[in-house]
Amino acid sequence: MSFALEIRNLKKAFGGLEVTRDVSLTVAAGARHALIGPNGAGKSTLVNLITGVLKPSGGEILLGGSGIGNLSQAERVKRGLARTFQINSLFPTMTVAENVALAMVAHDGADARVLDNISRDPALAARIGEHLLRLNLADTADRLVSNLSYGQQRIVEVALALALRPNVLLLDEPAAGLAAKDVEMLLDLLKGLPDTVSVLIIEHDMDLVFRFAQTITVLVDGRVLLTGTPEEVRKDQRVRDVYLGRRHG
Amino acid sequence: MRKPENTIGTSVPEMRSALRTHRFGWFEIVMLVVFVAVYYLLPGYLPLATQVAIMIIFAISLDLALGYGGIETLGHAVFYGIGGYAAGLYALHVWQEPISGLLVAAIAAGIFGIVSGVVVLRAKGLTLVMLTLACATMVHEFANSMRAVTGGDDGLSGYRIDPVFGLFRFDLFGRTAYIYSVCILVVVFLIARVVANSNFGLTARGIRSNAQRMQLLGVPVLNRxxxxxxxxxxxxxxxxxxxxxxxxxxxxNTLAFTLSGNVLIVLILGGIGRLYGAVIGSIVFVVLSDRAAAIDPFNWLFILGGLIVLTVWLAPDGIAGRFSALTQQLRGRERKS
Structure with missing residues (x-):
């Protein structure tokens, strides 16, 4: 079976501190996979290893069956990997439309074109308009990102990642800091993603996780504790112990 | 019904306007009128006005690097100097035709930009500033030591320049030099505008705003x-x-730190990342320097320094930035009324 994303025995140590310990994980094509765990479990480190922000100490990362461990961050994106950030990482001095245009132009491989005037490209303008409409961001197109509410900025985060038309989308705590109604909006948005996009979501909002994910992996102390369906994870005593305070070696 | 402020639809024209680009307006018309008026009304100041035009071109070039790409440099004079020496040596040894001299200078400086950029642009912040300064200093010392080629501290001279297009001879009063410089300025402004409005210009602004995220959009940031x-x-x-x-x-002096500092002051005065800032800043800087030196030949730098402090204090985004803010305020009031 081919997986959209496969991680084999991934390791990461900062000096003597091991934060990712032999992690193996598979995300099937079109899957809605969640990664949960208490603070300090190594979830964001894992995303940083997958996207190339950090270099692993060992192990393999395969995207669509091909190793990407030696590729740069940019090359991994070109292979269909996109991510959002736990803390917004946008272009605050630019408009929402410009933010999305950056991603679209990069995806098209047209970001170095010196003679193409961005405001004279009707096809690009139409695509941006459709994209923003789909994400309920149409009325913010001409606003600077720095002037948006936090919830809107979180949606722009997702909008940027989706504009790259990824095969695998890594969402790093997309609901962090969102009001309840914004979480619902985010959930609707995520549920509406096409099956061509495989999603690996890291999230502390368990309600969101259990309503969205088909498969859940629990990470504790840098190790995979369990992978299973939401029901299996919900019933597992070890998971309850981790979240209620008892630790497992 | 009038739409609420900052609320637009998703039509193609509306999306285009949300992708902010430079558009020709009254500023370009005013500048052209000023340049024509100077020619007819202030013939005694044509050499100074030529200096202004050259400084504008230099400042526009820095604005592309610093204002659009966020490349913090204190050694931009290295390109100015390399262009100057390339054009001088070309006229001395190869051909005295001026336009081809400009092209040779642009190619020489551009190649140096690629070679030095691959090394220095891996750094950021203060390290980058110091590396650009070190680069310019090295070339300065190289030019100084290559006396046989560059003339060392005596400078490179003794070459002549043919009439522009074989028709317009460079005259003693600086008329041809002025018109020639203004024409090249217009061409350079148009080139800079094309770059700023392009996909690449958008990418450069993105890199300036958040280089890490640009990597994760799949953009090879260093190459760009x-x-x-x-x-x-x-x-x-x-x-x-x-x-x-x-x-x-x-x-x-064309390679000296002073020139790199001056062009940076020009941009700070005029406003960074707007292209117009380079134009306004150059006019203010060169004219003020000239007037201050005429009023007090010994303490003119003090006068200039005071004016720069005042401008930065009152207009932190530069004169163009302040003007833009005022215009937006006025438009806001008009909407309300």
Whole structure:
């Protein structure tokens, strides 16, 4: 079976501190996979290893069956990997439309074109308009990102990642800091993603996780504790112990 | 019904307007009128006005690198100097035709931008500032030591420049030099505008705003910065070449830190990342320097320094930035009323 994303025995140590310990994980094509765990479990480190922000100490990362461990961050994106950030990482001095245009132009491989005037490209303008409409961001197109509410900025985060038309989308705590109604909006948005996009979501909002994910992996102390369906994870005593305070070696 | 403020639809024209680009307006018309008026009304100041035009080209080149790409440099004079020496040596040894001299200078400075950019643009912040300064200092010392080729601290001279297009001879009063410089300025402004409004210009702004995220959008940031640095360098080289052609002299001062500092002051005065800021800043800086030196030849730098402090205090985004803010305020009031 081919997986959209496969991680084999991934390791990461900062000096003597091991934060990712032999992690193996598979995300099937079109899957809605969640990664949960208490603070300090190594979830964001894992995303940083997958996207190339950090270099692993060992192990393999395969995207669509091909190793990407030696590729740069940019090359991994070109292979269909996109991510959002736990803390917004946008272009605050630019408009929402410009933010999305950056991603679209990069995806098209047209970001170095010196003679193409961005405001004279009707096809690009139409695509941006459709994209923003789909994400309920149409009325913010001409606003600077720095002037948006936090919830809107979180949606722009997702909008940027989706504009790259990824095969695998890594969402790093997309609901962090969102009001309840914004979480619902985010959930609707995520549920509406096409099956061509495989999603690996890291999230502390368990309600969101259990309503969205088909498969859940629990990470504790840098190790995979369990992978299973939401029901299996919900019933597992070890998971309850981790979240209620008892630790497992 | 009137739409609420900051609320637009998703039609193509509305999306286009949300992708902010430079559009021709009254500013370009005013500038052209000013340049024509100077020619007819202030013929005694044409050499000074030529200096202004050259400084504008130089400042526009820095604005592309710093204002659009966020490349913090204190050694931009290296491109100006390389362009100047390339044009001077070309006129001395190869051909005295001026336009081809500008092209040779642009290519030389652009190539230096690629070579040096690959090394220095891996750094950021203060390290980058110091590396650009070190680069300029090394080339300055190299030019000084190559006396046989560059004339050392005596400068490179003794070359002549043919009439522009074989028709317009450079005259003693600086008329041809002025018109020639203004024409090249218009061409450079148009080139810079094309770059700023392009996909690449958008990418450069993105890199300035958040380089890490640009990597994660799949953009090879270093490659793009090197390209921008080379384009910027080539335009600065044209400015240096123009200076070499109209003054018939290239000195070591064209590579000096003072010139790099001056062009940075010009941008801070005028406003960074707007192209217009380079134009306004150059006019204010060169004219003020000239007037301050005429009023007090010994303490003119003090006067200039005071004015710069005042401008930065009252207009932190530069004169163009302040003007833009005022215009937006006025538009806001009009909407309300």
């Amino acid at each position: 910065l090197v390209l921008l640095y080379a384009i910027s360098g080539a335009l600065a080289g044209i400015a240096g070449a123009l200076s070499a052609q109209v003054t018939k002299l290239v000195g070591l």
